Amino acid sequence: MPSLGKWFGLLLLALVIAGCGGGQGPSAPYDPNTAVPKGEPAFPPLASSWVVDEVGVLSQETIRRGNAICQGLQDDKIAEVVVIVMKGVKQPDTWATHYGRWLKLGSKGYSTEGGNNGVVWLIRPDAQERMTISVGRGLPAFSTVDYGKIMDDAKEYLNFGNFDKGVSVIVEETNLALRRAKAGKGAQ
Secondary structure, three states: OOOHHHHHHHHHHHHHHHHOOOOOOOOOOOOOOOOOOOOOOOOOOOOOOOEEEOOOOOOHHHHHHHHHHHHHHHHOOOOEEEEEEOOOOOOHHHHHHHHHHHHOOOOEOOOEOOOOOEEEEEEOOOOOOOEEEEEOOOOOOOOHHHHHHHHHHHHHHHHOOOHHHHHHHHHHHHHHHHHHHHHHHHHO
16 A cells, blocks of 8 residues: 555646646647627638628728738738627627637648638727737737837727728738737747
C-alpha cells in the first residue's frame, strides 16, 4: 500500500496537470464559445465576400474593393479580415469575437500560419459607438496603437453616414497596419 506521502505526491501532480489545461494541446482556444450571444442577431455566413453588408448601406464597388484587399491579406497568409455591417447588435465585443470564432477566422491550418490571425470589424449604423474590433491572439503586433488610429480615421465618416468611405478607410488602413506588423515581426 502506498504511503501517505506518495498519495500526496500523486494528488499534487494531478492538480498541477489539471491546472495546466488538463492535457489540452497548445492550440486549444482560451474561450471556445462560438454561440450567438443571447438576444443578438444570428451570424450571417461569409458567402462570396470578406465584406458583409447586412444593412444595404455599402456600394458594390466598396464591397468589391474591400473584398479584394481582404483576400490579399489571406492569400499572403497575414490575416483573415472580415468587415460586417449589422444592425441590432447590443453586445458588440462579444458578438464580434464569437462571430470570428464561428467563422474559424485565422485558424491554424485553415488558411494562415500560426493560428488566431483573424480580425472582425463590426460596423453598427444604429448604435452610438459604431465600430467594434475583435483581434485574434495570433496578431499581437496589431495593437490598439494601430486599430485605435484606424478607428479615429474612420469615425467621422461613419458618424455622418458615409459608410462607403468609413469602410474603405478601415479596410485600407487595416491592410497597411497588418502588413507593417508582419514585416516588423519578420525583421526581429
